[in-house]
Amino acid sequence: MPGKRPPTGRENPFRISGTVGGPYFTDREDEITRIVRALGEPGAKLLVAGARRTGKTSTLERAVEAVTAAGGAACMADLSTASTPVDMANRILTAALRVVKRGWATALVDRLALLKMSLTMKPDPVSGGMAVSLDMSVRDADAKTQEASLAQVLDLLDELAGKRKMTLGLVLDEFQEIARFGEHAEWRLRGVLQRHQHLSYVVAGSHLSLIDAMQGKGRAFYKLFERCPFGPIAPDHMAAWIDARMRAVGLAPQDAGARCVAMAGARTRDIVRLARKGVDRAEDTPRIDGTAVDAAFREILEEDADSTQRWWSGLTVAQQNVLRAVAGASTGLTARVTQQQYGLRASTTTTVQALVAEGVLQKTSHGSGYMFDDPFVRGWVVLHALPDLGIVEPATFIASPTSEYGALGSAPPKRLPLDRST
Ligand SMILES: Nc1ncnc2c1ncn2[C@@H]1O[C@H](COP(=O)(O)OP(=O)(O)OP(=O)(O)O)[C@@H](O)[C@H]1O
Ligand SMILES: [Mg+2]
Structure with missing residues (x-):
């Protein structure tokens, strides 16, 4: 087995603990x-x-x-x-x-x-x-x-x-x-x-x-x-800033910033967290591309897995089914096909409202559907809870162009390239 490469000592140009200022702050x-x-x-x-x-x-x-x-x-x-x-x-x-x-x-x-x-x-x-x-x-x-x-x-x-x-x-x-x-x-x-x-x-x-x-x-x-x-920082600005910060520590980004924004959604901290993880994982490699960002995304899900799993176990069956549907369905929660596939009941509206009130879900920006507040929780649900229904997809799976992540003012990606390593 090849040994782990020694770290370069490259300082991470992104910070996620507490508030940020100086070069760690943009826009x-x-x-x-x-x-x-x-x-x-x-x-x-x-x-x-x-x-x-x-x-x-x-x-x-x-x-x-x-x-x-x-x-x-x-x-x-x-x-x-x-x-x-x-x-x-x-x-x-x-x-x-x-x-x-x-x-x-x-x-x-x-x-x-x-x-x-x-x-x-x-x-x-x-x-x-x-x-x-x-x-x-x-x-x-x-x-x-x-x-x-x-x-x-x-x-x-x-x-x-x-x-x-x-x-x-x-x-x-x-x-x-x-x-x-x-x-x-x-x-x-x-x-x-x-x-x-x-x-x-x-x-x-x-x-x-x-x-x-x-x-x-x-x-x-x-x-x-x-x-x-x-509101959110403009996605183009955020992507360009991430690439520039990566370059400043000797990494050559290949659409890495754009991929961070597409995967992590609208919240600045989520995007920066993903970029930070990408740099950590890059160690002494000179480049960071979309595949590396996807791997960083999965690593974050796994880092949070214990607490996400504990939280998931405390949910009701109805809540779990709604969350699976929000993560996996390509049609809305009221569509018959979704209700059948995900076992949704008549009380779905009340369940959704409770999840919104708790900050787990929120309305999509175009208002017609729901999305996860936290992109990493969403990824965990795709990876670890959709298989309960026989649905096996990578953590980077986006079911519907109207669903959410990457949909920040620009056309959302229809379906991100599948990474079968998950
Ligand atoms: N303008 C910015 N430029 C770069 N990174 C930022 C910026 N704003 C926030 N961040 C990232 O988000 C993290 C959280 O920032 P901050 O605590 O200011 O957000 P907040 O909206 O007050 O969060 P909360 O809702 O938890 O109070 C920072 O540590 C940093 O990683
Ligand atoms: Mg705050």
């Missing part, structure tokens, strides 16, 4: 310009709404960086993990105090003390200044008191910015989490946002159906925000 000039403008405009309220893994947080970070580089003040608080409104207040306090002058911490503490809010002050290892947070006891207070604490923190930041005649740009990432605390919290936040003249707000979120509901008529955020759509 998004328009979105950054718009966010930067909003962050510098007192009273602005911008909503950046985009699907998961499209690069929102990285883009927001680059915008905050640009504001700071130009001498302005902006910061970002990640609200995704907050369990209470007080947690949100603390996230915002920490983020804000990292970007303003040191005197703010003392002024904040004095003002919050006047409001009889108990605080904890600790040195902040990131900024070297002081970190101020609301006491744990406030977390146990009733919902109204907690919401009031969040409102008071924002009010105070507005007041302090006003006293210093400056605009503080606040980015609230995954802001839709406020909905967890009920509509009352949403209305309270609306009131706060509306009266602030020295803060600007850029809120971002990926839970699109929830965000749409929160902005619906009769709901708190109705017509409050200007919307900055956050």
Whole structure:
């Protein structure tokens, strides 16, 4: 058996852990310009709404960086993990105090003390200044008191910015989490946002159906925000960027970028993950082509196989059948032939809706069908669950030209070349 070739020590030009910047980041000039403008405009309220893994947080970070580089003040608080409104207040306090002058911490503490809010002050290892947070006891207070604490923190930041005649740009990432605390919290936040003249707000979120509901008529955020759509990066740009990054580390791509986009779909992280795996696998070979990208795609499925298998085992039979049909059928879920082949029942619509609500499926961009949220899960279903029905196809199988991947504004591939090594 030939020995494994030694790695070249080639640095991978793609990153997928956390957010990205510098050479690992591409495109998004328009979105950054718009966010930067909003962050510098007192009273602005911008909503950046985009699907998961499209690069929102990285883009927001680059915008905050640009504001700071130009001498302005902006910061970002990640609200995704907050369990209470007080947690949100603390996230915002920490983020804000990292970007303003040191005197703010003392002024904040004095003002919050006047409001009889108990605080904890600790040195902040990131900024070297002081970190101020609301006491744990406030977390146990009733919902109204907690919401009031969040409102008071924002009010105070507005007041302090006003006293210093400056605009503080606040980015609230995954802001839709406020909905967890009920509509009352949403209305309270609306009131706060509306009266602030020295803060600007850029809120971002990926839970699109929830965000749409929160902005619906009769709901708190109705017509409050200007919307900055956050779609996929243009496929041609993405493909060319991937090829250029590969070339920069001495690899000769042969349509590798285009193949990554066709296989991984619309989400930037999925595409970059595939490209990264392709480079890892290339080791000391000088070229990377479509076949190598397909092999990388399969390797990712297998890497995720344990967790995908566990998730699959927890699904109902009806859900499994729907997912097999979405992955394998060349006609829609309501077509008789599909229903027979995949054992779909009358309750299919409810099953599909539940899978959409859980983020496993989504509507296709042309709206007539459904597609997997995650291209690698889809590949796993093709490879490992379609054979239950006697359907054996490679992981790269695309059943229908209207189904999904590669269908980003251009004509989707009808059927990708079969790779029988799977
Ligand atoms: N503009 C970009 N250029 C290159 N790669 C990007 C870009 N945006 C995102 N990525 C890739 O996607 C990954 C995730 O980015 P990021 O966390 O910013 O996305 P997100 O939309 O905030 O994701 P989530 O929905 O999980 O919060 C990055 O680590 C990187 O691999
Ligand atoms: Mg994010």
